[in-house]
Amino acid sequence: MIASHHVAGYIVTMEASWIIEDEWLEWYRLTPEERWRENQKLWLFYLSSGGSLDTEPDSQSPYDALYSPGESVADGGTGVRAVRRGRIQP
Amino acid sequence: MGGQACVLYGAAEFSRDTDPPRRTLHASSENLELLRGALRHLQGRRIALPPFDQSFLQKGHAIHFRSYHPDASRIRIDVMSVMRGVDDFEELWQRRTRFALPTGEIVDLLSVPDLVRTKKTQRDKDWPMIRRLLEADYVSDDNPSNDKVRFWLMESRTPRMLVELAQRYRAEAESLIPSRPLLASACRGDESSVEADLEEEQKLEREADRRYWKPLFEELEELRRRGYGSEEDV
Numbered sequence: 001m002i003a004s005h006h007v008a009g010y011i012v013t014m015e016a017s018w019i020i021e022d023e024w025l026e027w028y029r030l031t032p033e034e035r036w037r038e039n040q041k042l043w044l045f046y047l048s049s050g051g052s053l054d055t056e057p058d059s060q061s062p063y064d065a066l067y068s069p070g071e072s073v074a075d076g077g078t079g080v081r082a083v084r085r086g087r088i089q090p
Numbered sequence: 091m092g093g094q095a096c097v098l099y100g101a102a103e104f105s106r107d108t109d110p111p112r113r114t115l116h117a118s119s120e121n122l123e124l125l126r127g128a129l130r131h132l133q134g135r136r137i138a139l140p141p142f143d144q145s146f147l148q149k150g151h152a153i154h155f156r157s158y159h160p161d162a163s164r165i166r167i168d169v170m171s172v173m174r175g176v177d178d179f180e181e182l183w184q185r186r187t188r189f190a191l192p193t194g195e196i197v198d199l200l201s202v203p204d205l206v207r208t209k210k211t212q213r214d215k216d217w218p219m220i221r222r223l224l225e226a227d228y229v230s231d232d233n234p235s236n237d238k239v240r241f242w243l244m245e246s247r248t249p250r251m252l253v254e255l256a257q258r259y260r261a262e263a264e265s266l267i268p269s270r271p272l273l274a275s276a277c278r279g280d281e282s283s284v285e286a287d288l289e290e291e292q293k294l295e296r297e298a299d300r301r302y303w304k305p306l307f308e309e310l311e312e313l314r315r316r317g318y319g320s321e322e323d324v
Contacts, residue, residue: 024222024225025229027100027103027226028100028222028225028226028229028230029229029230030100032098032099032100032189033189033190033191033192035097035098035100035103036097036098036189036191036192037192038103039097039103039104042103042104043104046104052164053162053163053164053165054164054165054166055165055166058213058215060212060213060214060215061213
């Protein structure tokens, strides 16, 4: 895959083959505003599917042992995740 | 720290980590009173030790709350004013990145370099975020400053990206070898060695993070032994 970069006033074409997944390159190239819009779609989907606003437990967090009994939920996942599996839709 | 910032910067697509509420706070008395008012509005309740007190924030503790407001039900709110390896709030604020959202709202975020520093923790999930923050920053910056190039060379966690950077910016890479020895391997194009060195860097940072938290947790245990309650309304 190819990315264009300006170096010392010249536009050069460089390989960015260290980005293994095309999807990530596509996401990287969005502007923050575009990412925000995509993220809002994911939130709508997540909440309409019954997703919780509760924080997921993280056994490696220094805080994890602190919470009162019943504070944590049991799925053990991380809070940051990719839920989009397809390409970004216009 | 920084789940929503990671989304805007391109390192994640979705996060329900409580970053907007997990505030980095200048722990003045006035700010704490403002925070207390906001937490009351959110029907907040402290859900863990330590107590909500300026002295604990200044020592480096996080104070943990949960919202019971119907519009923000069960969102956890973690407040910190000191973070390991990260500058004081005033400096972070000076370096913040300001985004105007399509809704017209203004969002202030930790700068990418500061966000990267907050991610050097003992948790597995933070390290891929650092990698992607750097990758996204690299891909999106067509005309990097010298400072930006040095930032990439010092913080990238992608072996092939480091090799590419070292080839492209050889003089800068060589000058930074004393600060980041793995750049010597990157300059040689030795990707396997870079990968091994990155693992070692990560291991050392995670150990440092554990050492940082140990006395703080001993203090929490002492509070628990002395009968301090884990929960209270704000």
